[in-house]
Amino acid sequence: MSEYFAGIDIGSTMTKVVIMNQAMLASVIGPTGPEHRKLANRVMEEALARASLSFDDITYVVATGYGRINVPFADKQITEISCHARGVGYLLPEARTVIDIGGQDCKGIKLKDGRAVDFVMNDKCAAGTGRFLEVTAEGLGVKLDDMGRLSLTAKNVVGISSTCTVFAEREVVAKLSDGVPLPDIIAGLHEAIAARIYGMVGRLKIEREVALTGGGAKNIGLVKALEAKLGYSVLVPPEPLLTGAIGAALLGRDIVKKTAENKIPLLRSERRLQEATLFT
């Protein structure tokens, strides 16, 4: 009989669920906005429907992400660092360094044999995270998804000196008023955020290959800016938002395997999908 594993990654802006056995069977990415925060169970239900499985079919569920602690239907909670490391180790085994650009934090992870051996994290300042781009996109009146593409058409990239997200928004609006073309401003924003991320992750000795994950990895302009800082190309998984959830499911699979090998009982939560309790 097949065993199925679920990984659920509740990030600050997106909730991601994957269901795996030997390969990924289904995945769902949903927003973690104020209306959706409690509803990780619904995202899970949708993933189960896509995989044509019931929740009882799932052998083990691992939750990760900042909202992991209060997912009542998870069998175990594991940190994002471990899950991202495991996910990247699986998807891009040649990677030695992971840069994860999330909605409200940014992480650098050093890998050895597919496991995290060191990490750095920025959770203090929105600059260097997806939030920086969200805020400035709003100020510029541009869709977040369009920023990467637009920045590639820049002719004269302008420097953005404000490192504070709030002031950067003001600065870009002022530049827009001065008639600076939009692509040049957006490319400047990408350079600013790339410099900040590079500075932080540089605390680890960055080793090739570098994998880029999280929502930031979907922004081609930011990817290019980071590659320019690093001086070489980075690896991006097919769906960078899912890396943590994939890692969570794989770690769940590891746990099940280990408990079976050691003949110890597998502790599991009740198989009942409930709303997340973190935000009640």
Next chain:
Amino acid sequence: MTEEKKPEERKKRKTAAEAASKIGPMVKATIGGTVQAREEGKPIAYSFICCGYDEIIRAMDIVPVWTENYAGICAVKRDAQRFLERAEAENFSRSLCTYALCGLGFDAWREELGEMPPNPPWGGQARPDMMLGSGQMLCDPRNKWYQAAQHYMPDVPVYEVGLPWTPYEDDYDYREVQDYYVKYMVEQLRGLVEFLERQTGRKMDWDRLSELVDLADRTWNLIWEAYELRRAIPTPMGTGDAMNTMVPMVFMMGTQEGYDFYKDLYDELQRKIANKEGVIPDEKYRLIWGGGLPSWFALTDFNYFNSKGAVFPVETTYRMVEAIYHFDIDLTKITDPLEHLAWRWLKYWTYWYDKSKRRPGSHPDVERLIQYIEDYKIDGIVMHEAFSCRTWHVGLIWQLNLLKKIYRDIPSLILESDIVDISSYNEADTRARIDAFIDTLEAVKSRGR
């Protein structure tokens, strides 16, 4: 209004060592004692910890008010913000040392009112008769804080004591110039004695000073011996407790009370080791607090580490580098107490120089970390970058990188916050980092199995 703000006081941190649990009442009594001393007209001096002149103050019966300590207490009580805000309103930048800002905010407020600010933590910071700066390479507010405090207390004199030490260079022996440094420091200390004599109208009792210097030496050695006991597995005391037991080390040197405290601590740790009683029953990870002052308002984070199976048998913050009897100079032969203080000071700060030179590319601060990692069988390093403390915290990342380059890769965690300013702290994020660090330690240990 700031005056009406109620502090968000934390519940008491759980200590493992009985000695550590005595510290709160001791500090409270000391601070209360300074307020009472003020009422009784005893001479009071604002002073810095690790100042090098503790015994001089004690020998002249001057009551020290440890201003860094008071700011730390405000932080522990989670009641520092109103004093920081007051300092900010006085136009001091929030990015300055928050010990100094807290103290300056308190002083400005107290001087304006002519009495203690409302509900001051543990009775408040008593108005001094003099302020003793400790100008040295340790930190810049030691030069500037009390000068700034004179804005509010222009009648209170400041005396600056300069106690430098020879800088580290790997291509020369500091002993070539150490005599000049000692000579300079002795003159500085002599000037301090003369200043104190003028301020108090008392004469220094040199025999008493010698006795107190000897008592401080013995206390010093006892501290070192007690702390070395923490090498035991399981360790009988962690850094969380050491952030309490440091109090007599930095506030009570040259007092019998300080000596007795460490005698009790030594006995307690011996007893715990004999009973195999550790900070936690199942010690999984041994960590070093590798630098930086702690967030005084978040000492419960050490308990959080403990809850994950991690202990801190050693730290570089608030710790004697070595027993005095292991220095390369026999201090017992130096009979002049001021010269004795100067040599002790110099040997303390230069202790790791020779060891560092033996490892190519090393540095004394890094060498110390390496030695502790080996002696205490350490699995990972935790450092704290406090944004407002430049001197202590600038260079921590560099040390970490150098350590990994010349020694070995070792899991590390950098916590980011402050010593006093709680607005820099987020418990959930901090603990998420600790969780991730524990995962990393486990992954590294698993690879080695």
